[in-house]
Amino acid sequence: MIRAKTCAARVAATAALLLGALAGTAGATPTLGGAPAAALPTIELPGIPAQARQSVGALFDTIDGASPALPGRDDVVPVTMAQLEDQLRRPDVRASIGKGTIAVLYPNVAQPFLAAFSSMIKGIEERTGLPVRSYAVDTRLDGAELNARLRQAGTKVVIALGRQGLSATAGLDRDISVLVGGVLLLSDTDNVAGISLTPDPALLFARLHALLPELKRVIVVFNPKNSEWLIRLARDAARAQGLELAAYVAGDMARAAQLYPQLIAAADGRRDAVWLPHDATTVEESTILPLVLRETWNGGVPLFSSNVLHVKKGALFAMVPDNVEMGRTLASSALGMLAGGPRGRTLAPSRTLQTAINLRTASHVGLQLGWQQQRSFDFVFPRP
Incomplete structure (x- = not known):
């Protein structure tokens, strides 16, 4: 425990x-x-x-x-x-x-x-x-x-x-x-x-690959004004893990709210995952985040984040300095x-970095973590 x-x-x-x-x-x-x-x-x-x-x-x-x-x-x-x-x-x-x-x-x-x-x-x-x-x-x-x-x-x-x-x-x-x-x-x-x-995407994607090695694609919605530098790093990081980075531009919240349901509905939970970077436009907390959490949960699509605060709310895992x-x-x-x-x-x-995991979400996407695997995480939710 x-x-x-x-x-x-x-x-x-x-x-x-x-x-x-x-x-x-x-x-x-x-x-x-x-x-x-x-x-x-x-x-x-x-x-x-x-x-x-x-x-x-x-x-x-x-x-x-x-x-x-x-x-x-x-x-x-x-x-x-x-x-x-x-x-x-x-x-x-x-x-x-x-x-x-x-x-x-x-x-x-x-x-x-x-x-x-x-x-x-x-x-x-x-x-x-x-x-x-x-x-x-x-x-x-x-x-x-x-x-x-x-x-x-x-x-x-x-x-x-x-x-x-x-x-x-x-x-x-x-x-x-x-x-x-x-x-x-x-x-x-x-x-x-x-x-x-901001966590290095290389480490985020390496953890994702270790948890779900069958995944082939990472979906991310970003505002270039906030995150273009990070997406450049993420493209190389994804390639190193054998992943495709499917990056979609949203210049405002309205476009992000339109994109997420479409992308998640078309995703395959066995091959695709959604990444939430630190982006104030596309990961807005009061409207966009609840939308993404609901859509990925209903669709059985793994969701991971650069923000540890999202794990308690339902993201599969996140990393924090x-x-x-x-x-x-x-x-x-x-x-x-x-x-x-x-x-x-x-x-x-x-x-x-330290890593947080949500065991309820893991189970929901078909990932069963034993005690030894849980010990590899710094924070585990829901708390025992």
Whole structure:
């Protein structure tokens, strides 16, 4: 049996990241936006608080889907954890300690949302083994004050978490490198590299193939303004798994609502599956998502998602970034920058992922998962 308390706490943290990364007004901790200078020490990082564990249900019921577009990326080269570990063993990286410091900017949000960012900061500190100054920021931020503080601390690399964290880097000196994490999609920005919350399609499709090896086609409806960059990656990922990616364009919700019933009605549940990416237009939560859930359930067509919040609602499975591991990966890149490595200019999809499964939906599509198979998933619904 999956340990219910552990599962609930971990789901709360991962769900909070999806919500907290987009939050702009929640929270009331001292910040660079409005607090006196004396109220700005580095934060402590306790374990995930009780509030996070108690808020799982509410977190699964809401999500802010708004997200700007990211142009197509042809230069995304996945980096394995083994490669990152090798980088940390390099003498020049170890010698970089003392050449500068790493700072983290994170949104000024309340619990349980803060727990997700705290987990990422924990991963950053574990990987670097260096003092990491962490600053809560909000829309009242004084950019000049932040820049002066970072300069005084000898900061050479900033890891910006969430949209507020990224926005706070706009006024920084150009010789301070910026990495970003804890965001969904970004517009093209010259001095931005990092990791998106969007799961790498290669890992999603690999999990799909492992669960349902007879499938031949993945159906996806997307808005090019939001997801064209992701669909480019998905085409190659599908081909690597022997799958056809059948991608259909919907520039607005009305077109998406028209397409889904037609595509699902024509699908063969033994050979086809429907994928829901992070797309605010074609995966709108209040109208489009219930429509897709109903149509795929009635048609016996497997539905999987890039959004872990959809699993409790009926999607077969979804993948979500591991907050601590994302922090570790960002820290490895930051150490490389301290060692004189080049600044990246690519936001890559997340490859350090956790997976959720809905056993009721699995049974409905003819997939029976034994105890050993269930243990390969991080979150299992319905909860035991």
